[in-house]
Amino acid sequence: MTPVLLLQVMALGLLTGLVYALVAAGLSLIFGLMDVVNFAHGQFLMLAMYAAFAVHAASGVGVALELPLVVLLLFVLGVATYRGLIARALGVATNRGMVQIFVTFGLGIFLTGAAQFVFGGDFRSIGDGMLANRSLILHGLHLPLAQVAAAVVCLLAFAALALISRTEFGRALAATREDREAVALIGIDRNRIFALGWGLGCAAVGVAGVMLVQFYYVSPNVGADFALIAYVTVALGGFGSLLGALVAGILIGEVEALTALLLEPSLKQVGMFAIYLAVLMLRPRGLFGRL
Amino acid sequence: MLRLEGVSAAYRGLPALRGISLEVPAGAIVAVVGANGAGKSTLLKAIAGLLPVSGRIALDETRLDRMAAWRVARHGVALVPEGRRLFPRLPVEDNLRLGAYARRGQPDRFAPLSLVFDLFPRLQERLAQRAETLSGGEQQMLAIGRALMTQPRLLMLDEPSQGLMPRLVDDILAAVVRIRAGGVTVLLVEQRLAEALSIADHAHVLQTGRVVMSGPAAAIAADSAVRRAYLGL
Ligand SMILES: Nc1ncnc2c1ncn2[C@@H]1O[C@H](COP(=O)(O)OP(=O)(O)OP(=O)(O)O)[C@@H](O)[C@H]1O
Numbered sequence: 412m413t414p415v416l417l418l419q420v421m422a423l424g425l426l427t428g429l430v431y432a433l434v435a436a437g438l439s440l441i442f443g444l445m446d447v448v449n450f451a452h453g454q455f456l457m458l459a460m461y462a463a464f465a466v467h468a469a470s471g472v473g474v475a476l477e478l479p480l481v482v483l484l485l486f487v488l489g490v491a492t493y494r495g496l497i498a499r500a501l502g503v504a505t506n507r508g509m510v511q512i513f514v515t516f517g518l519g520i521f522l523t524g525a526a527q528f529v530f531g532g533d534f535r536s537i538g539d540g541m542l543a544n545r546s547l548i549l550h551g552l553h554l555p556l557a558q559v560a561a562a563v564v565c566l567l568a569f570a571a572l573a574l575i576s577r578t579e580f581g582r583a584l585a586a587t588r589e590d591r592e593a594v595a596l597i598g599i600d601r602n603r604i605f606a607l608g609w610g611l612g613c614a615a616v617g618v619a620g621v622m623l624v625q626f627y628y629v630s631p632n633v634g635a636d637f638a639l640i641a642y643v644t645v646a647l648g649g650f651g652s653l654l655g656a657l658v659a660g661i662l663i664g665e666v667e668a669l670t671a672l673l674l675e676p677s678l679k680q681v682g683m684f685a686i687y688l689a690v691l692m693l694r695p696r697g698l699f700g701r702l
Numbered sequence: 703m704l705r706l707e708g709v710s711a712a713y714r715g716l717p718a719l720r721g722i723s724l725e726v727p728a729g730a731i732v733a734v735v736g737a738n739g740a741g742k743s744t745l746l747k748a749i750a751g752l753l754p755v756s757g758r759i760a761l762d763e764t765r766l767d768r769m770a771a772w773r774v775a776r777h778g779v780a781l782v783p784e785g786r787r788l789f790p791r792l793p794v795e796d797n798l799r800l801g802a803y804a805r806r807g808q809p810d811r812f813a814p815l816s817l818v819f820d821l822f823p824r825l826q827e828r829l830a831q832r833a834e835t836l837s838g839g840e841q842q843m844l845a846i847g848r849a850l851m852t853q854p855r856l857l858m859l860d861e862p863s864q865g866l867m868p869r870l871v872d873d874i875l876a877a878v879v880r881i882r883a884g885g886v887t888v889l890l891v892e893q894r895l896a897e898a899l900s901i902a903d904h905a906h907v908l909q910t911g912r913v914v915m916s917g918p919a920a921a922i923a924a925d926s927a928v929r930r931a932y933l934g935l
């Protein structure tokens with residue numbers, strides 16, 4: 412193994428990791444805000460990928476159009492999921508925890524089925540987009556342009572989330588996270604904050620999905636793999652921590668890439684889960700968790 | 703300004719307020735006193751919209767009963783609740799600024815900050831400190847400060863003296879007097895009878911969810927039968 416190969420693999424791990432990080436950030440944002448795990452998170456990613464694919468097929472304009480449309484769609488979907496399902500699930504009198512789990516779990520199954528129905532089971536990708544099949548060559552490293560673009564856009568989305576958290580709305584989000592009852596005393600409607608939180612978390616997944624489908628194949632089941640990685644990333648980074656999601660996403664990307672290189676490609680998830688178990692045993696609240 | 707007519711409320715079928723009628727005139731300090739479990743906190747929660755109630759609660763012409771708590775707050779009713787309910791991991795500054803959240807877009811929304819710092823200079827020295835690391839007295843100041851940031855017309859305080867040493871209690875009550883002087887009407891629930899009645903204009907004595915006596919604060923303070931019968935003193 413040459414140093415260049417090692418660097419090449421690590422660069423790709425970083426690029427992939429940044430996408431993982433953003434998917435995890437969306438999940439973490441919602442969990443941190445209201446202690447609800449969105450078990451349909453992977454399916455939202457899948458939906459974003461298909462939506463970008465559909466916009467591409469219909470318009471051919473490219474990622475510049477796909478990104479705003481799909482992100483808006485996912486934002487609306489997130490708000491609607493909160494208003495239509497989660498808010499009701501929070502209001503039930505008995506077995507609230509179970510209801511919360513199954514409502515998003517069921518939504519995920521429904522979305523997978525719906526995608527199967529609409530798009531069929533074939534793997535699809537935007538193979539002819541303007542980012543496809545081009546590479547950036549940097550000091551002897553070959554970096555696929557679509558992956559570089561994905562990493563950059565995901566990083567920008569992180570920056571946007573960080574900026575939002577410094578706005579007045581971000582402060583209201585933090586306050587609602589702290590005490591969802593007390594915010595009413597200062598005139599904050601927590602349902603509105605929760606709905607916008609879901610919108611933001613899903614919009615983050617929308618960004619990741621659009622960028623991902625530029626180089627990765629989408630199928631009705633694609634969400635499951637990414638969701639699993641996202642859950643591990645959130646646990647590793649610490650529930651509710653934006654910085655944690657970023658660091659953990661990159662870490663998972665690297666570990667996955669390096670296990671594939673050093674051990675065996677089919678084992679690439681083993682290293683990731685080994686780290687996850689180590690974190691659970693040594694630091695259960697995750698790297699940046701505040702629990 | 704605030705008028706309650708036949709207000710009742712219950713926790714899982716157990717009545718906690720039984721047909722309360724009372725009035726809080728604009729510009730007054732009205733005290734509500736009574737033994738533990740009399741329903742004082744429940745009364746404030748009912749006004750704040752945190753509990754379903756029957757009966758009628760009106761702020762001037764606006765019906766507050768059946769209004770969501772966050773809307774009641776936007777109508778100018780601020781509650782400093784039992785236990786303060788600050789945002790513990792947020793800094794003092796954010797806790798204060800959040801009080802003005804509902805007035806986003808209004809240029810003067812942070813104007814009450816100067817009053818808050820004037821009343822409680824200690825808060826200004828601790829802006830970057832997390833609320834949870836404040837002392838009990840400072841937390842009470844912050845809770846009142848946060849409520850003032852909403853620019854309330856009616857400020858409701860639930861046992862602001864709880865857990866504070868006597869000197870701080872005097873400071874807090876002195877602040878309440880100054881707040882009223884600034885045009886805010888105050889509804890005060892207190893265990894410390896003498897202190898509360900000394901700053902109040904009117905008082906209502908609560909016993910097991912009913913108003914059993916109302917009158918000028920001085921008269922209630924002077925009535926030793928009241929003190930024995932209803933306050934267990
Ligand atoms: N969340 C609740 N669930 C059930 N019962 C409650 C609840 N809160 C209060 N109660 C009951 O309602 C009655 C009135 O309680 P409340 O807290 O209003 O009394 P209080 O006058 O504020 O007492 P204290 O001086 O001890 O604060 C009590 O009998 C209490 O047990």
Ligand SMILES: [Mg+2]
Pocket residue numbers: 742743744784860
């Ligand atoms: Mg009480």
